[in-house]
Amino acid sequence: MTTSAGASMGRHESGNDADVYTGQLMRHGAPKAGFPDRGTEARLAYQLVHDELMLDGVARMNLATFCTTWAEPEVHKLMDESLDKNMIDKDEYPQTAELERRCVRMLADLWHAPDPAGTAGTSTTGSSEAAMLGGLAAKFAWRERRRAEGRPADRPNFVCGPVQVCWEKFARYFDVEIRQVPLSGDTYFLTPDDIERHCDENTVMVVCNFGQTFTGLFEDVKGISDALDRFQERTGHDIRIHVDAANGAFVAPFVNPDLVWDFRLPRVRSINASGHKSGLAPLGAGWAVWRTEEDLPEDLVFRVDYLGGNEATFNLNFSRPGGQVVAQYYGFVRLGREGYRRVHSALYETAQHLAERISAMGPFEVIHGGDPDRGISAVAWRMTGDEPFTPYDLADRLRTRGWLVPAYPLSADRQDEVVQRVLVRHGFSRDMADLLLDDLVRSIEHLRRHPPATSLDQDEAGGFNHGARSAPAPSLGGGGRG
Template sequence: MALHKVTESGLSEIEDVYATDSASRRLPRFRIPNLSSAAQPIYDLVRDELLLDGNSSQNLATFCTTWSEPEGRQLMADSINKNMIDKDEYPQTAEIENRCVHMIADLWHAPGAHNAVGCSTTGSSEACMLGGLALKWRWRNRRIAAGKSYAKPNFVCGPVQVCWHKFARYFDVEIRQVPLEGDALGLRPGDLKKYCDENTIGVIPTLGVTFTGVYEPVAALAVALDDLQRETGLDIPIHVDAASGGFIAPFIEPTLKWDFRVERVKSISASG
């Protein structure tokens, strides 16, 4: 039992975080406290809670970079107070983003990479949403031009991360997730003919399936879609969810064709 009352100042070099007033009561859960607290004790207490999380460096299924140079972290800290979506207020940040887009377009063999269109997003889920919407609107425009109904869009995929289920629900698109049969670990070319039709806005292969890390065979899927087009006239594009593979495959498997070298690939999203 303490023999004296500690005054929480946040300035004492010898004050123990666990002896402060903040540590003597539970951290707030439902409402903002009436009184302020010193920053350092709150930081320490929240950091202690975060230790209960899993170790991200040992998470082999993560799509996030788990280590980066201190200089990269410092640049992020330097920019944390910028609303980077405001391109007029922060034009140089926008310029740096454009440089990154062109570099990645070149990495993924986009034709005319210096004129490529792309953007950063708040997480790869948002990137998948944008890719899916691009497929939907382009398909809808083709249907309108042909005088046909655009009421029942669908997309075809294998085992995907949950954001694609969210896309299907949010934007009213049927998800045709091909079940795995036999020794299959992902979407296979022979699956497409059964699941694709005139309402298919696109096929979504994953380069680094969440559950196994497997690269679904983008080039082979494109060949199957080429065959389907010759048979039926259906011209179905591919969006590659490059997930964990988009920034790995170009360096360790540079000859693997999964990107814009495959003509049917119209868009790519990836996790950083």
């Protein structure tokens, strides 16, 4: 009887209905150093990974990231249904490719391209890849023009203000000098007055930030375009603009459509945008669009025979998922112009509510308070009062409540100036904003009563703080730029 019962219990414990935490994997720990010799049941492997991921922060409370952290159930369903679709294989998945073409035409229309049906554009894995494609197109076009004129084309440069790290990568990887204009006075971005001092015959483009990573502010694209017009009149040098609109391209057209920053300016030849930010698509959706087909040099386009069809490609990646494109098209159909306007208008209202309350707390000066004429739906501030704590201490204290509120120094010439920023995204409600404000007040009161003995170092503060006061100024990744 005992032997039979023991055998029966053994069979029960090894079956699919056994308690998940009595399995060998759970009792002996997860593989960490080497490749496991044997596999395990799917539900055990799932539970192990699921439990480890509980140590991550809650994405919707991560107010550093610009990226989508909430989506409708239908988006999840479409992503599941598109799990096996390879975006590069347009011959096998022709309708996914058609949805990509529709999205490009819709974006070209949204950004006022002269001929939306005939422009060039592509989806990418994120805005960083799209930015590099825009930069490569500018470099190739400049090089072609210089060679046609019989002039040297070996010292290209581009001019920008404080930018996301992808532009530093572009400069290094593709051998283009980056002329990053130092911040001066009370400015936080590139201005029209900077153009004359930093551009020359080797400048392939000026990169304008339309929704800066540090503060969320818009750069004056029209003013910079006008300055480049005057520069061309004086020197003869025709310099194109690339707009890094990772954060602003899906905001201004709906909330502030009269703001001129896009292809309405003939000097704007290319735009990159993150569909997975204010475009409300899942992570992994970026877009690059050129004003006309002629603005994308043919040398950048590859034509390859792949799985039964001849495909044109001008991406840095090859195989990549198609689900994000499908979900982006769903969003365009689901919301339309009016729907996007409602979503982003609500976010601006919440951002302005936050800015008003934060400004009234005393030790802060609000740099950007969710004004749609000046930037995206973000709130950025710096400390001005004489407090016994730093912004890094405040960020660390807020983290005990689950909030990830970044604190970081500005670019190298203003490294002693530390700012904090909250990104108000879809899914961040007024109620959540009030909870954050309550925790902000409590954190300030706690730090005043219990001043930190020393400033946090980089490891203590956590990666989202981008280091302590003495750390070098970071090139911000935009909370998952992509």
